[in-house]
Amino acid sequence: MNVHTRQPLLRAHKVSRRFGGLTAVKDVSVDLHHGEIHAVIGTNGAGKSTLINMLSGEIPVSDGRIHLDGRDITTLAQPSRARHGVGRSYQRTTIFPSFSVLENCRLSAQAALQRPWAFWEAADRCNQSLAIAREALDAAGLSDAATAQAGSMSHGKKRQLEIAMCLATRPRVLLLDEPLAGMGSEETERMLSLLEGLKKEHAVLLVEHDMDAVFRVADRITVMVNGNVIASGAPESIRANPDVQVAYLGTH
Numbered sequence: 406m407n408v409h410t411r412q413p414l415l416r417a418h419k420v421s422r423r424f425g426g427l428t429a430v431k432d433v434s435v436d437l438h439h440g441e442i443h444a445v446i447g448t449n450g451a452g453k454s455t456l457i458n459m460l461s462g463e464i465p466v467s468d469g470r471i472h473l474d475g476r477d478i479t480t481l482a483q484p485s486r487a488r489h490g491v492g493r494s495y496q497r498t499t500i501f502p503s504f505s506v507l508e509n510c511r512l513s514a515q516a517a518l519q520r521p522w523a524f525w526e527a528a529d530r531c532n533q534s535l536a537i538a539r540e541a542l543d544a545a546g547l548s549d550a551a552t553a554q555a556g557s558m559s560h561g562k563k564r565q566l567e568i569a570m571c572l573a574t575r576p577r578v579l580l581l582d583e584p585l586a587g588m589g590s591e592e593t594e595r596m597l598s599l600l601e602g603l604k605k606e607h608a609v610l611l612v613e614h615d616m617d618a619v620f621r622v623a624d625r626i627t628v629m630v631n632g633n634v635i636a637s638g639a640p641e642s643i644r645a646n647p648d649v650q651v652a653y654l655g656t657h
């Protein structure tokens with residue numbers, strides 16, 4: 406059992422999001438702690454991506470507050486949140502296929518370091534972003550593929566590259582949207598051990614449909630149905646929760 410004495414790194418308190426008449430997310434609270442993977446699971450359309458989009462700042466909340474390290478970031482836009490250490494990966498592929506793996510990472514690092522007004526820093530920033538990119542590739546297990554053309558890699562390696570690109574922005578919080586989608590079993594294993602390693606240095610939110618994987622790596626699981634949280638807790642308690650079994654896990 407995890408007993409948290411420290412405040413969460415990222416905290417969403419009763420966040421809601423309405424799209425016209427539809428409430429996609431309603432009064433959802435989640436805490437992300439350094440050293441933990443917090444998985445958010447739920448059926449299609451439950452509101453998981455909308456929740457991630459609110460945490461990353463891509464869309465504003467309709468209600469509720471979001472705190473990073475105790476500071477209220479609810480009204481900060483995505484680029485600003487990224488600079489404060491909130492990183493995310495996407496369901497869709499965001500890489501430049503004709504560039505090398507290292508170059509893709511370097512561009513992410515450079516964008517995160519960007520201070521357009523400080524033109525005198527340009528050369529220094531270039532060296533710095535290259536060093537950060539190499540570190541990120543190393544952390545994502547892609548050092549050997551640095552010179553490969555990104556578009557020619559397997560689906561699994563491309564997903565690893567997306568994580569590396571996110572790491573190159575030097576986040577403290579990682580918001581990962583379905584990192585296992587479309588992966589074979591070997592690729593899944595590689596990604597799961599990568600996630601286990603990443604949680605040592607980050608607070609991780611994992612939205613994922615692969616239940617076996619979720620129950621293996623998550624320290625905490627929040628279950629959403631129709632925009633609402635129906636349960637949140639340690640994996641054992643979620644597996645045993647009758648409401649979750651009826652609403653979501655089915656025969657599990």
Ligand SMILES: Nc1ncnc2c1ncn2[C@@H]1O[C@H](COP(=O)(O)OP(=O)(O)OP(=O)(O)O)[C@@H](O)[C@H]1O
Pocket residue numbers: 424427429447448449450451452453454455456
């Ligand atoms: N920009 C939008 N405008 C209108 N409705 C939206 C918008 N984004 C999401 N929705 C609706 O909000 C609800 C939640 O969608 P969301 O994508 O967050 O679910 P999800 O749990 O991530 O689903 P999936 O597992 O299929 O990715 C859905 O009914 C969806 O149609």
